[in-house]
Amino acid sequence: MAKRAYNFNAGPAALPLEVLQKAQEQFVDYKGIGMSIMEISHRSSEYEQVNDSAQALLKELFGIPDGYKVLFLQGGASTQFTMIPMNFLAAGTVGSYIHTGAWAEKAIQEAKLFGEVSVAASSEADNFKRIPALSDIQLAPNSAYLHLTSNETIGGSQFQQYPDTGNVPLIADMSSDILCRPVDVSKFAMIYAGAQKNLGPSGVTVVILREDMLSLVPKNLPTMFSYATHAKNNSLYNTPPAYSVYMVGLVLEWIKENGGVAAMERANREKTSLIYKAIDDSNGFYRGVVEPGDRSLMNITFRMNDEELEKKFAKESEQNGFVGLKGHRSVGGLRASTYNAVPYEACKALAEFMADFQARNS
Template sequence: MTRGFNFSAGPAALPEAVLRQAQAELLEWGGARASVMEVSHRGKEFMALAEESERDLRDLLDMPSNYKVLFLQGGATQHFAQIPMNFARREGVADYVVSGAWGEKAVREGSPYTRVRLAASSLDSNYTCIPSRGQWDLDPRAAYVHYTPNETIHGVEFHDVPDTGDVPLVADMSSNILSRPLDVSRFGLIYAGAQKNIGASGLVVMIVREDLLERCPRDIARIMSYAEHAAHGSLLNTPNTFGWYLAALVFKWLKAEGGLAAIGERNRVKAERLYAAIDASAGFYVNRVECSARSWMNVPFFLPRPELDAMFLAESKEAGLLALKGHKAVGGMRASIYNAMPLAGVDALVDFMRDFARRHG
């Protein structure tokens, strides 16, 4: 068996160099004479890894000093509830801009903890575009404005950062964090499940402006308080040590690849090459997202006849192109081309798509 090109939306492909290093270090990590999964999270070896991983992340993002970095357990869905729990009063209000299924879920999970206002939505387009900025109804008294810069399921992405004035901007960047340079200072809070562009599932990386931590209430359990996690360096309880270790390796890999400017250019080229193949197929393949909102990370596309779907998936898998089935909410196909997907993988997919269209068109 040989590794295929993995187009899974998440858990997603990891850089091969990272996997090989993790494999080599699995039994004996550094000078610990034990696996990284077997050492204390409060021991000097792991503490050194934690500190270095934070420095690398800050360096990659050129992060301002007034932001805290947290390495937390769970996934983004847990934090859909935990964010309003920490930053919005029950009697207050938080604005949400929804451009896909994950934004919908953030609204649903956040509603028990604050009054959620739907400030804008592109549901009427079946989430094929970004809500028109002129239609956003933002409350200047809102605790924050939440949005999803990249919608993994629908393949819709913001290509700029919304201006929300004095109201903190909160972003679920699970599927596009570290995919290009980012001005962290535009945000109050950024959070991301690790399993797409950072590492393994079960870890969430959070970047939060220090002044927002002062809002965290004292009448919630300490384990739910971001202020408590920040005060304890993300070691309030036993963290996902292996997930943190993998994230640290990915940060090193990104720096070795030239940083976010270089990886962003690579991601732009990959996306343009795949969309060009779809658009040049004379309608055999169709992407329904408005061109200005097409995602660099997740590319859904549809074949001309549903009966071809199973054949496409079987043949693509046989060709070593894995996990191309679209999400059940949308159907069709979806190619997720995160940082770890090499250009060679996109080229292999494009060649297969052209050959499949020639044979079945």
């Protein structure tokens, strides 16, 4: 087999090699039925088993308590930015948001199309180099919910703890850090995540929804934009992204086989510490973008003092088999996305390349 790239793409992102190989084995003939999983009816017993087992595995691995629905939807996390206020931001209530960067901003702008929005806390004044302190959160009276972005993929910051919102439903976009560490799901009324970073390929979005939230959904919503539709129909109201859900199931099996979410966290901390150490030990040659206490386990952002040097780093890294190390076009710089499926060896190789590049360019 050809040597695989060191894949640090931010999304779509690395998938476990074992998952890709298993999918390859089953691609033409899924479990002896004479068809690919992409060819079968979503009403078939074979696909219902794929759908149900993926839900059950996610509940098991993430410790999702009774009283929650797992939904597989389409349209990415960006569609959830719209569906959340459509379903839960009733007249006379306020959508409260914590502003931590680019993805939080998109959620805030979509909510403003549907009702009143309050920014409960923000790190914009600090150029999003930190996560706001939990003590700084000011919930608006009559808040319908508090929304946060657990991990800012572009900026590289991550919540280390989550706020206690009492009776106000807490909603989290965990697109880029779901299953990277254990989380107390019972704190949340809703968690959602596009699959293409830590769960599988693009095409499916996971929504974990506390069932009592369904009583808040208006009856006059367009059918496909109502959570009630998808909850009632077990995510099978319309044709689902069958292959993406199947791949999510394989990734969840891989996580289970490799020790579960706690083991993922241990591995993530071990491998990302290699890269953060390369930054911190560089005497300022590399500079971390985010304050150390709020650094992400999933997206490591860093800069150099010279943009031309950053371009040289990006070019040479590509020549050495590293993919995806340019920062997002909106902020520049450099970024290594170290999702669950990125192996320790890739992070070790990157840390060694960084040290070598510094030695040659200091």
